[in-house]
Amino acid sequence: MSATYRDVKADILDKITRGTWAPGSLVPSEVDLAETYGCARATVNRAMRELVEDGIIERRRKAGTRVRMAPVRQARFAIPIVRKEIEDQGAAYRYALVSRAVATAPDWLRARLNLAGGGQVLHLTCMHYADGIPYQFEDRWINLAVLPQAREADFAQTGPNEWLVAEIPFSDAEISFLAVSADAGLAAHLGCAPGDALFQTERITWWQGAANTFVRLTYRRGHRMTARY
Amino acid sequence: MSATYRDVKADILDKITRGTWAPGSLVPSEVDLAETYGCARATVNRAMRELVEDGIIERRRKAGTRVRMAPVRQARFAIPIVRKEIEDQGAAYRYALVSRAVATAPDWLRARLNLAGGGQVLHLTCMHYADGIPYQFEDRWINLAVLPQAREADFAQTGPNEWLVAEIPFSDAEISFLAVSADAGLAAHLGCAPGDALFQTERITWWQGAANTFVRLTYRRGHRMTARY
DNA sequence: TTCGTCGTTACATCTATACATAAGAGTTTT
DNA sequence: AAAACTCTTATGTATAGATGTAACGACGAA
Structure with a gap:
């Protein structure tokens, strides 16, 4: 019943793509999100870390997490032999x-x-x-x-x-x-x-x-x- | 004194780049590594997950972790405005x-x-x-x-x-x-x-x-x- | 021999807790 | 007022413990 980090990530991403959380806006803190999703803070943390990796959000200690203004779109190219x-x-x-x-x-x-x-x-x-x-x-x-x-x-x-x-x-x-x-x-x-x-x-x-x-x-x-x- | 996940990642990467652990070879299990580095398994896990992300190693349940034969070199390009x-x-x-x-x-x-x-x-x-x-x-x-x-x-x-x-x-x-x-x-x-x-x-x-x-x-x-x- | 069952193993993930660290905000000092 | 300091908060990271899951390999049945 409790949310996996994938669930959390997907839901946050959904809120962002649908515009519920607008670019530049502040996302609730890890503690708050953990409570709303009914999971541990570590789970929310992992979801958020992956969203940072994907260039969707920005995080700063104390300042909190916000949705990136201009998403850093990044493409990964495999360099094969x-x-x-x-x-x-x-x-x-x-x-x-x-x-x-x-x-x-x-x-x-x-x-x-x-x-x-x-x-x-x-x-x-x-x-x-x-x-x-x-x-x-x-x-x-x-x-x-x-x-x-x-x-x-x-x-x-x-x-x-x-x-x-x-x-x-x-x-x-x-x-x-x-x-x-x-x-x-x-x-x-x-x-x-x-x-x-x-x-x-x-x-x-x-x-x-x-x-x-x-x-x-x-x-x-x-x-x-x-x-x- | 205990190793951070960065330390663990760096040390594993070093072992691989120096050839101590050759391409295709099996890397010790998370439990073993946690013991040798004197840290928790979760710490080793995070280091290993990042190495997978970087295309350095491959992991499969039960099969264990091995050094990639042909490293998947991948470049990330930022696509700015x-x-x-x-x-x-x-x-x-x-x-x-x-x-x-x-x-x-x-x-x-x-x-x-x-x-x-x-x-x-x-x-x-x-x-x-x-x-x-x-x-x-x-x-x-x-x-x-x-x-x-x-x-x-x-x-x-x-x-x-x-x-x-x-x-x-x-x-x-x-x-x-x-x-x-x-x-x-x-x-x-x-x-x-x-x-x-x-x-x-x-x-x-x-x-x-x-x-x-x-x-x-x-x-x-x-x-x-x-x-x- | 071939196929299916099942135990064991190694990774995947979650929890609860703790301490570290950066930085904003407010307070005191100079 | 500027500078130095402390307080507080949100994220960063580590830990022990537990459960979930895929897959190798062995064992036994067809």
Whole structure:
């Protein structure tokens, strides 16, 4: 008979979406709500914490809880491994290494990764195909100071993405989404015309404070990234 | 002296990132962990729940908790109101209504919004400027069956985004990110050359089951959307 | 061998209670 | 009046204890 935290959350959300509790207004205190729902304060607390997480309400000690004025809408995008992304679409995945070179990090990369001068990096470019059709072009730079074992790794069969996932399980990352115009190289690799608008993501990942890789992924023409929230 | 849920979470995360607990391996049970950390099981539970939320571990009743094989990397993007986005960059915001028309929903829109035939929609196009420079072009369609009051609203001063936020506090949404080539109209509005690659988002929002608006936002050249995770 | 029952286990959640902490409000001091 | 202080309140977090529930695995029946 007593309300679960889901019930409480749902009811509060309902009161907010229906406008019973208007944006900016003060929500009753946890103690009051616990009484009205006939449950413990901890239960109300959990419901409220999740609503904060969802960007629906704001809470401050002593000041109380209020409905957000402008809801912070936030979308969560899953960042899958390319192979999984393609196989989940029911297509056959194929990988190909395009180029591999060890070099001194160029200035722009040193700046992005915050590297010391003279740092050696492994530069890889690869292609990912779905049912034999170009799907994504990968332009990856690996910091050899952090991952010296990358020098010996064989990227002819497995993509650097999967190698990295196995090598360093978890890391911090910064990701950007942007649009670029296809240059001659991209156009050739992705089978589109030079100048076509392409969707691109850039990602820098850190591991234990040091940047370990920079990657630029360019998708084939018409790709879109979608999320519900 | 006793561990907080943050301590527990941090320590578990550390064990995982350092490889002490490898991907796929079984993590000790809540009871065991509570004992080793000298805290209550609820404390361990909260730490673990957050790690699930972060995509680090997977839990199943009876089966126990294990480190995810392929971490589900997920990025959260805040979807701000344009005005806030611009003002937060320290720039002056300016809004302008470009066009306004009531029409029967075209077929492609009916399909996207799952509208009945003959549905009336309000079609608005607007511009958002940062320090007087074109920042974003907004192409919005509002379902008048759901929001009849939009017909009377004055969008000359306030953008439809802010009007909608005030009108329907919260809603479900689907958002897509993609790249488009600037056509003549976009190029003129955003001050770029036709054919330039532009970053675009499309969003459909529902309120209580019915689609209420479709919006396409095209950003000025070079825009990027960034998130850390 | 295959299938269903059932016990055990590990997570999911709730309760009641306690103390910590931040911050608004009012009060005293300088 | 400004600054320092205390009081009070609402949220934040921890605890022990209990019940609910899904699922693995073993055991026994068909």
